[in-house]
Amino acid sequence: MDILDQLISGFSVALQPINLFWALIGCALGTAVGVLPGIGPALTIALLLPVTAQIAPESAFIMFAGILYGALYGGSTTSILLNTPGESGSVMTAIEGNLMARKGRGAAALATAAIGSFVAGTIGTAALTFLAPAIAELAFIFGPEDYFALMILSFTSVAVVMGRSRVRGFTSLFFGLALGTIGIDTQTGQARMVFGSLELLDGIQFTVVLVSLFAIGETLYVASRQAAVPKVINPLSGGTWMTRDDWKRSWKPWLRGSLIGFPIGSLPAGGTEVPTFLSYTLERRLTKHPEEFGKGAIEGVAGPEAANNAAAAGILVPLLTLGLPSTATAAVLLAAFQNYGLQPGPMLFTTNPTLLWGMIASLYVGNVILLILNLPLVGLWVRLLMIPRPYIYGGIVMFAMVGVWGISTSWIDLLLVAGLGLIGYLARVYSFPVAPALIGLILGPQAEIQLRRALAVSQGDWSVLVGTPIAITLLVLAAATFLLPMLIRRLSRI
Amino acid sequence: MVGVAEGSRHPQLIGTTVNRRCAGLGRQRFTHCEGYPMTEINPTVAGRVSTANRPWWVGLPIIVMGAIWLYGGGSIRATTGFIGIGPAAIVDTVGAALVVLGILLVIQALRGVPFTPEDEEGANAAAPPSRKAFCLALGGIVLPLGTIQWLGFPLTAMLVFTLVTHAFGSRRTVLDLAIGLALSSFSWYGFSKLGIGLGHFLPLIG
Numbered sequence A: 001m002d003i004l005d006q007l008i009s010g011f012s013v014a015l016q017p018i019n020l021f022w023a024l025i026g027c028a029l030g031t032a033v034g035v036l037p038g039i040g041p042a043l044t045i046a047l048l049l050p051v052t053a054q055i056a057p058e059s060a061f062i063m064f065a066g067i068l069y070g071a072l073y074g075g076s077t078t079s080i081l082l083n084t085p086g087e088s089g090s091v092m093t094a095i096e097g098n099l100m101a102r103k104g105r106g107a108a109a110l111a112t113a114a115i116g117s118f119v120a121g122t123i124g125t126a127a128l129t130f131l132a133p134a135i136a137e138l139a140f141i142f143g144p145e146d147y148f149a150l151m152i153l154s155f156t157s158v159a160v161v162m163g164r165s166r167v168r169g170f171t172s173l174f175f176g177l178a179l180g181t182i183g184i185d186t187q188t189g190q191a192r193m194v195f196g197s198l199e200l201l202d203g204i205q206f207t208v209v210l211v212s213l214f215a216i217g218e219t220l221y222v223a224s225r226q227a228a229v230p231k232v233i234n235p236l237s238g239g240t241w242m243t244r245d246d247w248k249r250s251w252k253p254w255l256r257g258s259l260i261g262f263p264i265g266s267l268p269a270g271g272t273e274v275p276t277f278l279s280y281t282l283e284r285r286l287t288k289h290p291e292e293f294g295k296g297a298i299e300g301v302a303g304p305e306a307a308n309n310a311a312a313a314g315i316l317v318p319l320l321t322l323g324l325p326s327t328a329t330a331a332v333l334l335a336a337f338q339n340y341g342l343q344p345g346p347m348l349f350t351t352n353p354t355l356l357w358g359m360i361a362s363l364y365v366g367n368v369i370l371l372i373l374n375l376p377l378v379g380l381w382v383r384l385l386m387i388p389r390p391y392i393y394g395g396i397v398m399f400a401m402v403g404v405w406g407i408s409t410s411w412i413d414l415l416l417v418a419g420l421g422l423i424g425y426l427a428r429v430y431s432f433p434v435a436p437a438l439i440g441l442i443l444g445p446q447a448e449i450q451l452r453r454a455l456a457v458s459q460g461d462w463s464v465l466v467g468t469p470i471a472i473t474l475l476v477l478a479a480a481t482f483l484l485p486m487l488i489r490r491l492s493r494i
Numbered sequence B: 001m002v003g004v005a006e007g008s009r010h011p012q013l014i015g016t017t018v019n020r021r022c023a024g025l026g027r028q029r030f031t032h033c034e035g036y037p038m039t040e041i042n043p044t045v046a047g048r049v050s051t052a053n054r055p056w057w058v059g060l061p062i063i064v065m066g067a068i069w070l071y072g073g074g075s076i077r078a079t080t081g082f083i084g085i086g087p088a089a090i091v092d093t094v095g096a097a098l099v100v101l102g103i104l105l106v107i108q109a110l111r112g113v114p115f116t117p118e119d120e121e122g123a124n125a126a127a128p129p130s131r132k133a134f135c136l137a138l139g140g141i142v143l144p145l146g147t148i149q150w151l152g153f154p155l156t157a158m159l160v161f162t163l164v165t166h167a168f169g170s171r172r173t174v175l176d177l178a179i180g181l182a183l184s185s186f187s188w189y190g191f192s193k194l195g196i197g198l199g200h201f202l203p204l205i206g
Helices: A002-014 A017-035 A041-053 A056-081 A090-139 A146-160 A166-181 A204-224 A246-266 A273-287 A299-322 A330-337 A346-350 A353-373 A377-384 A389-408 A411-429 A435-457 A461-468 A469-493 B011-026 B042-049 B056-074 B087-110 B131-167 B172-195
Strands: none
Touching: A002 A017, A002 A353, A002 A461, A017 A041, A017 A056, A017 A353, A017 A377, A041 A056, A041 A204, A041 A330, A041 A389, A056 A090, A056 A273, A056 A299, A056 A353, A056 A377, A090 A246, A090 A273, A090 A346, A090 A353, A146 A166, A146 A435, A146 A461, A146 A469, A166 A435, A166 B056, A166 B087, A204 A330, A204 A389, A204 A411, A204 A435, A204 B131, A246 A273, A246 A299, A273 A299, A273 A389, A299 A330, A299 A346, A299 A353, A330 A435, A353 B172, A377 B131, A389 A411, A389 B131, A389 B172, A411 B131, A435 A461, A435 B087, A461 A469, B131 B172
16 A cells, blocks of 8 residues: 555656656657667766756656657667667567568557557556565665675676677676776775876766767767668558557567566666567467568567567666666666765665655656657657758767766866777777676776675675675576576587 | 667577577568678678688777776775775776786687677668768767867867768768757757856857
């Protein structure tokens, strides 16, 4: 009952006109960046971080939540119409969805994607509502050694799961950890790795790293290797909307997709990609129309789209309850919390219920707004694709500059953008994953604090790190994550 | 945006379904849908072993960075104001890890583990890189370092916008400059209304 009361008070925050306005802005922005190439939710939120100085935290997070969900809705539109998945979670949607669009069934594909996203987003949000407080309760019994073990698990899984090889995943992670050591050590006040620069004493801004590795690195990469621009298919010409048969074939994949997406999304390195892939595979196995797969089967759109939105809700579970980001977008949200001087985790549920429950309630509201924005108004978003490519990337670089220059008008930051942007370019050329670097940068300093706290309590006795059952379990899981791919490869060879 | 990391694919987790997925994707834009595809798709790359396919130098900057962190960790004065481990420990650990990872990267590259580019939205990994487009875009990113302090944000952003649009094939310089100036002035004004200062409009005249 308590949760329902909290949720109702959350709705009283989320339904205030000003917050509805921010939710609408967030949803519209999110859909737009989901449709546009080169810019995604992580980058958008990062560029909006300076705004947090001006608006109330509730409004800011309601807007950010809209961007997070909206990007998924927008991403499915481009996957279906252009076969260009704007987000990694939409890659699977593109397969069947685009084939449907080519057969003139684009409208039905868009509808099943949008409604499936709505159903799964709402189920995922409901699961988050009831699960998050329980996990947060659990987190109260965590000691510093448990937190440290949890972060080791997070590091390992991010480095192993993201990217093609563990060596490259860990290289990216340690690159981020190295950047995280720059600045004044919070516990002894000593300057570390500042190379005599006063500006580096505060450390490297998260936004600067994210903007450089994502926006600048991607712009350089895409500029140097341009692909032919695909033609926009008009979804509204001659397409039939969802038929009775389409509904019958869609609702089960929606539910199955939600059930796959949410739990995987809430793992420390869940992300939206693995669940969409699993959902696609599952629907392909279960379908009564196997002959249609590979020719545009509606189940292949409904399932992955649902999985992808449920996973996005799942990502918020470790973030809000433990302060553990598992994707680049979650890492930016964590940075946004820190901007307000807040630390997501169990304490936040007691110290800041208005913010937290307002944000959770806004997820329900946002899903409704997005359904309205994306079903009748989909033609509007498709128009965005007619903006010429040069202007999209010119605009992205300009707004990247606004975001960086707006933080502190610091010349050193611009230098870092150029340097890290080149590194982001090289990462793409040699296929290194970028997200582990961001997770390392934002989580590294916290892991260090927890480690040193644990060792300080134990008077320097290292056995404290495996001193509790929770810590042992988490470390064993981390070791398993590290070793599992190797075992699977060996087994599959036999 | 498909970031490299978020757009990654997982050979280990996919298991037996890999081939099906490739079959579905092969006809479409994602020609390299799984694992290390370039060798399968481009026979000339697979057949010839040249240094271009074995970029052993990729690991070197990582080793250098690790060495810098190890050196930096060593020069952090050991204070006694702590119990357990001090401020240098994490710096040393990270430095050592980077050195090891860099060496592993060199070994991997020399043994022929492929380091192939990613397919991203709007990018064609198999296309030969265009040096001119790259340099124009890079010019746009480096330019603010030289101009922002005396030209100010709006004019600098206008030039950046034009350089980047030209990297993407636009040839209408005057129009791009005009759009760039309109966008940058608008953001300068809008953000200053929001309380975010982007400096003087034109620092030269104050």
